[in-house]
Amino acid sequence: RRKWNRMVGVLGEFEEGCSTSIGRLRQVVDAMDVEMHAGLASEGGSKLKMLLTFIDNLPNGNEKGNYYVLDLGGTNFRILRLQLGDERSMILRHDVEQPIPPAFMTSTSEDLFDFIASSLEQFVEREANSSDLPLVKRRELGFTFSFPVKQTSVSSGILIKWTKGFSIEDMVGKDVAECLQQAMIKRGLDMRVAALVNDTVGTLALGHYHDEDTVAAVIIGTGTNACYVERTDAIIKCQGLLTNSGGMVVNMEWGNFWSSHLPRTSYDVDLDTDSPNPNDQARGFEKMISGMYLGDIVRRVILSMSHELDILGMLLLVIGTLYLENLCGPVVNYRIWKLDDPYELHSSASLFHRKWRTPLMAVMHEDDSPDLREVARILKDTLKIPDVPLKVRKLIVKVCDVVTRRAARLAAAGIVGILKKIGRDGSSGIMSGRTKNGGESSGKMRRTVVAIEGGLYVRYSMFREYLNEAVAEILGEEIAPHVILRVSEDGSGIGAALLAASHSSPS
Numbered sequence: 251r252r253k254w255n256r257m258v259g260v261l262g263e264f265e266e267g268c269s270t271s272i273g274r275l276r277q278v279v280d281a282m283d284v285e286m287h288a289g290l291a292s293e294g295g296s297k298l299k300m301l302l303t304f305i306d307n308l309p310n311g312n313e314k315g316n317y318y319v320l321d322l323g324g325t326n327f328r329i330l331r332l333q334l335g336d337e338r339s340m341i342l343r344h345d346v347e348q349p350i351p352p353a354f355m356t357s358t359s360e361d362l363f364d365f366i367a368s369s370l371e372q373f374v375e376r377e378a379n380s381s382d383l384p385l386v387k388r389r390e391l392g393f394t395f396s397f398p399v400k401q402t403s404v405s406s407g408i409l410i411k412w413t414k415g416f417s418i419e420d421m422v423g424k425d426v427a428e429c430l431q432q433a434m435i436k437r438g439l440d441m442r443v444a445a446l447v448n449d450t451v452g453t454l455a456l457g458h459y460h461d462e463d464t465v466a467a468v469i470i471g472t473g474t475n476a477c478y479v480e481r482t483d484a485i486i487k488c489q490g491l492l493t494n495s496g497g498m499v500v501n502m503e504w505g506n507f508w509s510s511h512l513p514r515t516s517y518d519v520d521l522d523t524d525s526p527n528p529n530d531q532a533r534g535f536e537k538m539i540s541g542m543y544l545g546d547i548v549r550r551v552i553l554s555m556s557h558e559l560d561i562l563g564m565l566l567l568v569i570g571t572l573y574l575e576n577l578c579g580p581v582v583n584y585r586i587w588k589l590d591d592p593y594e595l596h597s598s599a600s601l602f603h604r605k606w607r608t609p610l611m612a613v614m615h616e617d618d619s620p621d622l623r624e625v626a627r628i629l630k631d632t633l634k635i636p637d638v639p640l641k642v643r644k645l646i647v648k649v650c651d652v653v654t655r656r657a658a659r660l661a662a663a664g665i666v667g668i669l670k671k672i673g674r675d676g677s678s679g680i681m682s683g684r685t686k687n688g689g690e691s692s693g694k695m696r697r698t699v700v701a702i703e704g705g706l707y708v709r710y711s712m713f714r715e716y717l718n719e720a721v722a723e724i725l726g727e728e729i730a731p732h733v734i735l736r737v738s739e740d741g742s743g744i745g746a747a748l749l750a751a752s753h754s755s756p757s
């Protein structure tokens with residue numbers, strides 16, 4: 251009994267360490283606002299990179315025509331064509347997804363882009379044979395490239411570094427759109443890169459297309475990131491930036507956000523140490539929030555609790571180990587990543603394991619049967635551990651709840667931080683909001699929409715509920731009804747086509 255109490259004590263202590271009281275969340279909101287200012291003031295002024303995108307006008311529903319997208323962001327790539335018509339009608343005409351042969355992920359930029367250009371060529375040829383596509387002079391392409399890029403214009407940008415298992419050294423420092431453009435020219439493919447897009451920016455574009463009050467976008471999936479529309483005169487690190495709208499989309503790279511106000515526990519510290527990119531604060535926000543890490547935090551807490559027990563402890567130790575092997579991917583892999591490639595996940599198989607474990611955690615968390623039947627089923631079928639007592643199952647669910655609640659509430663504080671920065675949280679003089687061109691519009695608080703995408707938010711309802719609830723709690727009942735969180739799925743595909751449309755050259 252004493253040991254059981256100690257185990258419950260471990261959970262209590264963890265829960266306390268994860269506290270996201272409203273006061274704490276407000277501190278995170280303020281810290282996000284401060285870091286955003288710092289990141290806009292000077293290059294390297296904050297952990298938030300606050301990258302310029304050069305996108306100054308977002309799609310508004312007037313886009314028409316046929317646009318192509320190349321979505322390259324991981325082990326697969328996608329090509330699609332979207333037909334945009336009147337009154338926001340859009341039809342996804344053709345869509346293919348295929349893996350990138352591993353050899354091309356570590357070869358030369360010429361090999362990679364030649365391979366991609368040939369796939370684009372085949373796509374266009376297949377379409378020409380099968381569709382009613384009118385003959386177009388020149389095809390416009392939105393290129394979603396989800397790797398760190400320093401953008402130099404709407405349609406060009408320099409690769410800062412590869413991630414996710416890619417390592418084509420000769421490409422670092424090169425303009426990625428130009429590499430693609432050259433490969434297409436070489437094949438005689440008449441297609442122009444009209445927009446080089448980060449997936450978060452695609453989400454914002456899609457959100458804005460459907461609802462012009464959309465001012466920011468957040469992705470919470472395997473990783474997490476956000477972008478929003480900033481006034482150009484607030485982007486101090488880039489003096490003299492002029493755009494027609496007076497605004498520009500800024501890609502925050504918020505996975506890197508760090509503040510001493512984040513409720514960090516010893517489990518987070520250990521996770522960080524064992525992670526492929528260990529450094530006290532590296533991607534600190536992401537490690538508390540995104541799908542890649544939540545299951546691992548759960549595993550760590552359960553293991554720690556199991557150390558307090560004998561018989562049940564043995565059982566939980568088995569659970570813990572199997573969690574490691576089944577839910578999180580083999581431990582050895584974790585180590586191998588660390589040795590092989592200190593910064594990024596290397597093996598796609600391991601990535602698969604890591605992506606897979608949070609959904610399973612969600613199923614256990616959302617089991618609302620009185621005897622936790624689903625939890626028992628997962629423990630039995632997936633982890634091969636039958637007969638786990640109900641009280642232990644309850645503790646497992648509680649751990650999932652604490653981890654998810656903290657993640658969702660911190661993400662909510664991040665979102666309100668953005669709203670605060672742009673004067674849409676109701677705190678800067680009651681009920682005022684800035685207009686697009688920087689002027690103040692007095693009177694009523696303006697309707698404000700945040701586009702959200704990502705598996706964690708879209709498919710994990712407890713996470714979504716906690717996040718929505720926390721945004722409303724922080725904003726308060728007067729302001730909250732004016733702020734709408736709206737799911738905007740497939741921004742990296744459809745959003746990029748829309749941006750190609752709104753930035754296409756007249757042909």
Ligand code: ADP
Pocket residue numbers: 470471472473540541542604605606608609610612613703704705706709710
């Ligand atoms: P990605 O971020 O990898 O581009 P997604 O936005 O679809 O793709 O997010 C996938 C991630 O979302 C997974 O890694 C997983 O952590 C999380 N996820 C997906 N489905 C669920 C689910 N049903 N419950 C909880 N988490 C989920």
